[in-house]
Amino acid sequence: DTGVSQNPRHKITKRGQNVTFRCDPISEHNRLYWYRQTLGQGPEFLTYFQNEAQLEKSRLLSDRFSAERPKGSFSTLEIQRTEQGDSAMYLCASSPNHFRQGRVGTEAFFGQGTRLTVV
Amino acid sequence: ELKVEQNPLFLSMQEGKNYTIYCNYSTTSDRLYWYRQDPGKSLESLFVLLSNGAVKQEGRLMASLDTKARLSTLHITAAVHDLSATYFCAVDPGGSQGNLIFGKGTKLSVKP
Numbered sequence: 001d002t003g004v005s006q007n008p009r010h011k012i013t014k015r016g017q018n019v020t021f022r023c024d025p026i027s028e029h030n031r032l033y034w035y036r037q038t039l040g041q042g043p044e045f046l047t048y049f050q051n052e053a054q055l056e057k058s059r060l061l062s063d064r065f066s067a068e069r070p071k072g073s074f075s076t077l078e079i080q081r082t083e084q085g086d087s088a089m090y091l092c093a094s095s096p097n098h099f100r101q102g103r104v105g106t107e108a109f110f111g112q113g114t115r116l117t118v119v
Numbered sequence: 120e121l122k123v124e125q126n127p128l129f130l131s132m133q134e135g136k137n138y139t140i141y142c143n144y145s146t147t148s149d150r151l152y153w154y155r156q157d158p159g160k161s162l163e164s165l166f167v168l169l170s171n172g173a174v175k176q177e178g179r180l181m182a183s184l185d186t187k188a189r190l191s192t193l194h195i196t197a198a199v200h201d202l203s204a205t206y207f208c209a210v211d212p213g214g215s216q217g218n219l220i221f222g223k224g225t226k227l228s229v230k231p
Contacts, residue, residue, distance in 0.1 A: 033218065040223070041223055041224075042123075042222050042224050043219075045219065045220070048218055056218060058218075091161060091162070107152055107167045108219065110154075110162040110163075112160065112161045113161050
């Protein structure tokens with residue numbers, strides 16, 4: 001399978017606990033994104049990496065959230081002291097670089113997501 | 120703040136009928152994406168629209184982009200049950216950044 005892989009697929013945790021999710025992007029993709037999706041809504045951007053560098057973080061990403069991509073390959077998203085409002089689907093996506101000069105568009109390919117339930 | 124609005128949010132249609140989903144966005148962008156999501160599944164890329172007047176077709180779905188009107192449409196021709204899903208449009212406001220702003224989605228239900 002050469003798609004974006006996320007683990008675990010489901011996670012139930014008690015409020016106040018820490019959780020960590022993993023994302024393995026498509027191997028030749030430089031860019032990796034994290035999104036959050038709640039029921040009935042579209043995905044909301046959280047953060048993205050160009051190789052190992054975290055280039056942008058959304059205001060949605062509070063201090064309790066941290067993301068890493070240490071070797072420019074897989075990424076982890078950690079949520080500390082989880083709250084019930086953190087319950088959502090966490091989606092990872094990857095894409096190659098955009099090449100604007102050539103007008104070659106590159107879309108993001110999404111993984112299956114990790115569904116987090118905080119009880 | 121960039122806003123992306125889709126309408127309708129819910130669409131129930133009969134097989135064989137045609138319909139159009141609309142996606143309006145509030146700021147300049149020359150990149151627009153359409154994704155499909157089945158219940159409990161991830162997002163599947165359908166179309167990438169890169170310039171004003173772009174039109175792409177795949178099977179019973181056709182997407183177009185009017186950057187001057189800040190409008191994209193997804194037209195469904197002769198709907199079949201397999202098209203039942205939620206459809207999202209997404210705009211790339213930063214050009215080369217890739218952090219997409221999604222609409223709320225249109226939940227399509229095609230009934231026999």
